Amino acid sequence: DIAELKQLPxxxxxxxxxxxxxxxxxxxxxxxxxxxxxxxxxxxxQEADLVVVNHHLFFADAALRGEGVSELLPSANTVIFDEAHQLPEIAANFFGDSLSTRQVQELGRDALSEAAHSALDLAALNQTVAAVDKACQDLRLSLGEAERRAPWSEVQDTPAVVEAGTALLDALVDLEASLAPQAKTSRGLDACARRAAEQVITLKTILDGSAPNRVYWFETFKRTLVLHSTPLSVAAQLRAQREKHPCTWILTSATLSVAGRFEHLQKRLGLEEADTLRLESPFDFKRQAVFYVPEGMPAPSSPDYTATLTKAMIPVIRAAGGRTFFLFTSHRALREAAGLLRQAQLEYPLLVQGEAGRRELLDNFRSLGNAVLLGTSSFWEGIDVRGETLSCVIIDKLPFGSPGDPVAAARIEHINSSGGNAFRDYQLPQAVLALRQGAGRLIRDPSDTGLLVVGDPRLITKGYGRLFLDSLPGMTRTRKAEVVQRFFTYIANREHLQ
Ligand code: SF4
Structure with missing residues (x-):
């Protein structure tokens, strides 16, 4: 596992x-x-009776089967997907296409090193690869300096982008043409020629960006660029996949249902006819956890929202003795809160996302035993800190997806334009599932106790707040700061007795 080799970034x-x-x-x-x-x-x-893989490998295998390439995994008669709430996003990645300038430039470098031992005209190939390289840089420059994610349609007709995109396509076609005649002479050159042909096709489709049920978008980094074509819905592909390789699929997760119903996920995955079963949690939430929605919070859109929430949370963090995850829906809010907590000179170590790697922050959080960790989306799920080290989870706002996310924005537009209601059918259930994930960090064990805080007053003031409340486990609820203080005093006394 690459992530386990900590000494290498x-x-x-x-x-x-x-x-x-x-x-x-x-x-x-x-x-x-x-x-x-x-x-x-x-x-x-291939020979095993039971294979444990992650979702990515499963879909990589499915994608390869689709292309008729050899299979990675044996044919199974039952597939169990744990954490199945992640399937729609992961499947969309695998059924999508992407092309990065890094990939294209790597192909140029590989082609040159393979050609060194072939009959290819190296000087001419050098020129072609240099043209590919320059076209990659020009396309990156044509999209402006800022690092961002945006729909391709936003820039598709800009003259500089059209020019740079066409130049890159021409350069790649030239590269493919120079490699093709020598492809039979070496396996390495054959692989490079095949990659060039594939990149030409992907680039052509993305630059054209007109296929239905797809969203075309791009991401820019400091020097590189990635072009994406992502399916708006994976339901059809997954259905086709299941028809081609019929077997039983079992999907499990603590966050598949919204207010006790599974329709949202079933629809997204094309599993409308599935049998569903909702099992009660083994935890006694009423006894183990308190859910606190503070009184007097301003609207989340108000400019002083984060400052008000952070100040209100300082006594809560102190009552919890540190041991807190403070989770944010935006990096901006996280940075603001980190500054305010530093000013407040909390007597607990502050671990802030971005100031160290995710794994390092979590290891420190576990070993310090009284730390406060500030994180955004990557800390909302898949994290398991059991026991007293984590006694308080604070969530700043209801986690509605960012309106700036090009894939989400395209899905919303698609649902609305086909007569649906994207807020009710997509944004709201997605936010409910995300909140349940974030809240799920708190109680990981039958002996865990803790406090969940959601700062967002829309839980109470908006009609849809009920859907969130109905979807959260049945914790003891309060809006009073005194109840929170009493709860932690009770826990401290209990810990003392133990
Ligand atoms: S190129 Fe050869 S050595 Fe490398 S992964 Fe493929 S089969 Fe293995």
Whole structure:
């Protein structure tokens, strides 16, 4: 697992050299095929009775099967997806296409190194690769300096973007044309020619950006750019996948239902006919947890919202003895709260997302035992801190998706324009599931106790607040700061007695 090698950052330049991808693996044509550890692991998987993989590998396998390429995983008669609430997003990634300038530039470099031992005219190839390189840089520059994610339609007709996109396509077509004649002479060149042909097709479709049921969008980083084509709905592809390889799918997660109903997820995954079962939690939430919605909070859109909430939370954090996750729906709010908590000179260590890696922050949180961790979306799920180390989870606002996210924005527009109600059918259930995930960080064990705070007054003032309240576990509810203080005094006394 790359993330387990802490001494190497996840973006270390060595990774591409030791990572097997569909682009660089030569498969059965590789001279090392018989001794390759990856291939051996796959062979073992093929023979196993039970295989445990992550969602990404499952869908990578599904995507390969779709292309008729050899399978990674054995055919199974039952597939169990745990944390199945993540399936719609992960499937959309796998059934989508993307092309990064880094991928294109890597192809240029690989082509040059493979061509060194071939009959290719190196000087001419050098020129072609230089043109590809320059076109990548020009396309990145044409999208402005800022790092952002935006719909392709926003820039698609800008003259500088059209020019740079066409130049990149022409340069890639040239590269493909120079590699193709020599492809049969070496496996490496053959792989490069195939990659060039695939990149030409992907780039053409994304630049054109007109297929229905797709959203075309881009992400810019400091020097690079990624173009994406993401399906608006994966229901049809998943249905086709299940028809092609019929087997039982079992989806489990603590957050599949919204107010006790599964329709939202079933619709997104095309599983309308599925049998559903909702099992009660093994935890006694009424006894183990208090849910606090503070009184007197301004509207979340108010400019002093974060400051008011942070100040109101200082006595809560003190009562909890640190041991708090403070979760935010935006980086801006997180930075503001971090500044205010530092000014307040809390007597507990402050761990702030962005100031260290996620794993390091979590390890520190666990080992310090009285820390306050400030995080955004990546800390809302998949984190398991049991026991007293985490006694308080504060959520700043109801986690409605960012309106600036191009995929979400396109889905919203698509639902509304086809007669649906995107707020009711998509944004609201998504936010409910996200809130349930964030709240789920608190009680991880039958002996855990803790406080959940949601600062957002819309829980009470808006009609839809009821849907959130009905979807959260049945904790003891309060709006009074004194009840929170009493709760922590009770916990402290109990801990003292233990
Ligand atoms: S088969 Fe060859 S190219 Fe593919 S991962 Fe193994 S060693 Fe690398």
């Amino acid at each position: 996840e973006d270390a330049p060595v990774w591409p050299w030791v990572t097997s991808t569909a682009d660089n693996c030569l498969g059965t044509e590789c001279p090392k095929y018989s001794e390759c550890p990856l291939m051996n692991a796959r062979k073992e998987a």
